Amino acid sequence: MFSAYSPRAANAYQRINVETSMHTMDQHQLVALLYEGVLNAIATARGSLARGDVLGKVNAIGKAVRILEEGLSTSLDKVDGGELAENLGALYDYCMRRLILANARNDDAIMLEVMRLIEPVAQGWGEIKKTGAASASPANSPAAGQPVLVEA
Numbered sequence: 001m002f003s004a005y006s007p008r009a010a011n012a013y014q015r016i017n018v019e020t021s022m023h024t025m026d027q028h029q030l031v032a033l034l035y036e037g038v039l040n041a042i043a044t045a046r047g048s049l050a051r052g053d054v055l056g057k058v059n060a061i062g063k064a065v066r067i068l069e070e071g072l073s074t075s076l077d078k079v080d081g082g083e084l085a086e087n088l089g090a091l092y093d094y095c096m097r098r099l100i101l102a103n104a105r106n107d108d109a110i111m112l113e114v115m116r117l118i119e120p121v122a123q124g125w126g127e128i129k130k131t132g133a134a135s136a137s138p139a140n141s142p143a144a145g146q147p148v149l150v151e152a
Helices: 007-024 027-051 054-073 083-104 107-135
Strands: none
Touching: 027 054, 027 083, 027 107, 054 083, 083 107
16 A cells, blocks of 8 residues: 655655766766756745745855855866866856855845856856767768768
């Protein structure tokens, strides 16, 4: 017989599912999820601010800052990443400072500014994967653009 729905059991199952999924993802997918997480957290913070939900705003901004600091910043290869890693690190630091200020001032415009800074980076990151997949396709092989003989 089935038991009644248990939110605790559902949450435990979801955590296990997420942990299992993360072990099978490549680095590109993980970073894409981090960008998505930052943007979703900021959107949640903005919604919470609009509703007057102070605790929701604080928690969401805290989540966005943690993702920037513990996820995206720590994933940068500061040895081999060169100028790109340095610039991304500076961007993440700036975004964290701005989010902390937005939290203190209840400033939606600052949160929107951070979203507008992160969105193109996240989109560019997504394009890297698409470009990599396209370059592995037959259309981009060494014979691409060469005439093909077809027997009729």
